[in-house]
Amino acid sequence: MTDLIAANDAIERALALLQAGEVVAIPTETVYGLAGDATNGAAVARIFEAKGRPRFNPLIAHVADMRMAERIGVFDALSRKLADAFWPGPLTLVVPLRPEFGIHPLVTAGLDTIALRMPKGFGGQLIARLGRPLAAPSANTSGKISSTSGQAVARDLGGRIPLVVDGGPTSVGLESTIVKVEDGRARLLRPGGIAAGEIEAVAGSALLRGVTAGIEAPGMLASHYAPGAQMRLNAESIEAGEALLGFGSKRAEGWLHARAYMNLSESGNLREAATNLFAHLQALDRSGADLIAVEPIPFDELGEAINDRLARAAAPRDNPRV
Known part of the structure; x- marks a missing residue:
């Protein structure tokens, strides 16, 4: 059975489930995420199982603050500049992974990089309380339409997860923009909730386009976000x-x-x-x-x-x- 609980009343229940290695659907400003402790292999495996997600597709690790982010990934000057400008918010940065932090290998799908984002609102509060990053892809069956309300998550994943935290409709409605800095230039891996022009204005140069090395981040599969029709x-x-x-x-x-x-x-x-x-x-x-x-x-x-x-x-x- 899946419980649907308003965000104002759900943080203690969500925290207890995450500490026990369970997964929880939570609201973010982009879309709803299916969250689990990114350092707990059993929890990350439950994310893949609940979504039916292929394990070669990496996950975003969500952090509470820059201190947590810099313990997980290595930030060059431009990545740090973009984080300062857009975090918390709908920007994901792909940076080199610090393996000593303990992110489970399922999160990175074997890559030596990690996709990091700092969410606003309930997600950020929950991560701060947990003290560890949350792996949190969109809360929907893999390849299907992302959910922007608690009710949509419950219709899709009901019975597969213990809790949906209902924070109302999401404000952005699209997944985060994903950027990776290479040799001092920012490359757009996935367009999203922050327009490319906004990022270019901060970076001081045009974003590079096109993928250079297969799947480098979430949301890059050719078929994705699909309805039944x-x-x-x-x-x-x-x-x-x-x-x-x-x-x-x-x-x-x-x-x-x-x-x-x-x-x-x-x-x-x-x-x-x-x-x-x-x-x-x-x-x-x-x-x-x-x-x-x-x-x-x-x-x-x-x-x-x-x-x-x-x-x-x-x-x-x-x-x-x-």
């Missing part, structure tokens, strides 16, 4: 029976015949669209449509991260609902 992107017309995910004020031709319709942002606001993305995809998936058509979304600012998630959701996969 198939997806069709940049739709300019709609067939009867399709669900429609809209954006802005201009509708795709035939949209009135859609089986279900939701709009990420009627005003074309990309931050609002990011916040609504996963919840709207889940709602359209529950309509029973076999295909979700998505209207075009610009690539500027947070549109880069939104289009990244949509492309991975639409990628070929082994088990679509058809």
Whole structure:
């Protein structure tokens, strides 16, 4: 049985479960995370088991403060500058791992680097109380739509985990941006809740793009964030029976015949669209449509991260609902 408890009443229960090696779904500003003690191999294994996540896919370790972060990873000058600017917040930094700290190898998937983030709110408070970092991928079945509410987590993972901490809807709605510094230049590994331009303004140079060494961080699998329905992107017309995910004020031709319709942002606001993305995809998936058509979304600012998630959701996969 899975308990759903409001965040104001849940910290002692969550702390006791984590100390016992269990996993707990917690709210963060990005999406809900499935958290376990990153130094406890049994707890980390439970994360992979609950999600059905492949073990070659590394996890982010969440920290309470810079002191904890620097005990785990080695920060060059630029990584430290980015952490000072954006932490706590939706930025993950990939840095060399200090193996002596005791992060379990399952967290890093055998890499000699570690992905670190400092969350706001409940997550940060919980880590500070625990005194150890939390491994916390998104709280959803692996490859499926990330959860941005406690109720969404309970629908997906109910019965597999003991506790969902309900902190209400997440404020950002997309996973963190992931950056790795290489030879003094920052490389974007995954677009996310902080736009590339904001990071470039702090770094003082353009972000490098493209992956150089396979999977270096979470969220890099080709198929990810996927609903049960198939997806069709940049739709300019709609067939009867399709669900429609809209954006802005201009509708795709035939949209009135859609089986279900939701709009990420009627005003074309990309931050609002990011916040609504996963919840709207889940709602359209529950309509029973076999295909979700998505209207075009610009690539500027947070549109880069939104289009990244949509492309991975639409990628070929082994088990679509058809």
